Amino acid sequence: MPKVRAYGADATLKACREAAYGVAPLSGYRSLDFKSTDLSSAQPLGDDPLLGRGRNAQDPYRGLITDEGQIEIPLDLRGTGFWLTGLFGDPVTTAVKASGSIAFAANPSAGDTITLNGTVWTFVSGIPSGNETQIQATATQTVDQLVADLNASADAEVSKCTYSRPASTQTLAIEFDIAGPTGNGFTIAASAASVSGSTLTGGGHAHVWESGADDIPSYTVEIGHPKLVTPVFFRHLGTVMESLAFEMGQEGPANARLQLVAQGEERYAATVDAAPDSYALRRFSQGRGFIRRGGSALAGVTGGSLTFSNNLERVRVIREDGKIEAADPTFASAQGAMSVRFDGATLVAEATDGDPVALEYGFTFPEGYALRFELPRVFLPKPKYAVSGPGGVEASFDWRAAFDDTEGTMLRAHLLNDVTSYV
Incomplete structure (x- = not known):
């Protein structure tokens, strides 16, 4: 039943990439998840009083139109890539193959088994037949024989993967033959060895974005209230994404804030797309977040934040509609903060000497899907810390990132998921 008042629970958010700045596409929109938004146009009133007309206020004039605001979004497995592209x-x-491993602490015994996607493979001391491998003199030699037997197998499940033994290990490495997310469902088990997980992991599509691009796309964004008695849809043309910021904690879902700059807002009685595409929602959790230094987990971190900005220039020219001509990216910047339990050693030397460090902020899922932000060159200030009671002492580092000549970027965002493309 139509409603007389608008509610956020009924609001919709749709967006589509523009082929030309400020020109709304006719189709191809996506319905996107969001928590809140204040994206809206505004046109202030100004005063320019004339003398000789008494003390009462005269008519104001209309100022320039601004159409800006924030959208708070969930950091999720699929929809986040849409915003990162903007x-x-x-x-x-690139497509990535799923992989896993089975590590043998000792030479298998007769009757021990491994199971590959439901197919049981047995170690025997005598002459092997079928799905069997003969135990050799050492664990390394047995794994080598296992590799040869598995790669030669005609079993429909076993032959879905390629097998190897990394140098100087007693480990069976398993790689699914087809790149993409399909391999994440391939199960592995062992009766007397350690498996990397119940299934292979890490298969999917790896999307990589880098900061500093000369061109970033614009979008038409529609915020709608379809359940009103008189439905209304606010269409924001020429929307460019200025910045993204998020915080890291110890629990709860992960969210981010996007700052958007649009050319102008138009009001309609019907939606731009009645049947938009959408992404299946799967949110990243703070409980599976990480902050790494040089590829290793940073100890004692209690919280953190990251902000990236394109620092858009609103291009103002003389035009009769009062709108901006464009929103152009200037210098890209990245900064953030980390709170760590102070131990007198962690990051203190780097902060004192001024040496840059490599940081990663990110979130993961059990099957290897992940979102991470890689900053190869980060400078730390000398931290301020305070002892405020008998509890633990924390130090806060408000860092800034800089361009890295070797990496060719300042910030690199990685998203591994099951979405084929964001182009």
Whole structure:
């Protein structure tokens, strides 16, 4: 039943990439998840009083139109890539194969088994037949024989993967033959060895964005209230993404804030797209977040934040509608903060000497899907810390990132998921 008042629970958010700045596409929109938004146009009133007309106020004039605001979004497995494309430009996407391993602490015994996607493979001391491998003199030699037997197998499940033994290990490495997310469902088990997980992991599509692109896309964004007695849809043309910021904690879902700059707002009685595409929602959790230094988990971190900005220039020219001509990216910047339990050693030397460190902020899922922000060159200030009671002492580092000549970027965002493309 139509409603006389608008409620956030009924609001919709749709967006589509523009082929030309400020020109709304006719189709191809996506319905996107969001928590809140204040994206809206405003046109202030100004005063320019004339003398000789008494003490009462005269008619105001209308100022320039601004159409800006924030959208708070969930950091999720699929929809986040849409926003990252708006922030950085098109990603480089490659398909990745799922992989896993089975590690043998000792030479298998007769009757021990491994199970590959339901197919049981048995170690025997005598002459092998079928799905069997003969135990050799050492664990390394047995794994080598296992590799040869598995790669030669005609079993429909076993042959879905390629097998190897990394040098100087007693480990069976398993790689699914087809790149993409399919391999994440391939199960592995062992009766007397350690498996990397119940299934292979890490298969999917790896999307990589880099900061500093000369061109970033614009979008038409529609915020609608379809359940009103008189439905209303606010369409924001020429919307460019200025910044993204998020905080890291110890529990709860992960969210982010996007700052948007649009050319102008138009009001309609009907939606731009009645049947938009959408992403299946799967949110990242703070409980599976991480902050790493040099590829290793940073100890004692209690909280953190990251902000990236394109620092858009609102291009103002003389035009009769009062709107901006464009929103152009200037210098890209990244900064953030970390709170760590003070131990007198962690990051203190780097902060004192001024040496840059490599940081990563990110979130993961059990099957290897992940979102991470890689900052190869981060400078730390000398931290301020305070002892405020008998409890633990914390130090806060408000860092800034800089361009890295070797990496060719300042910030690199990675998203591994099951979405084929964001272009």
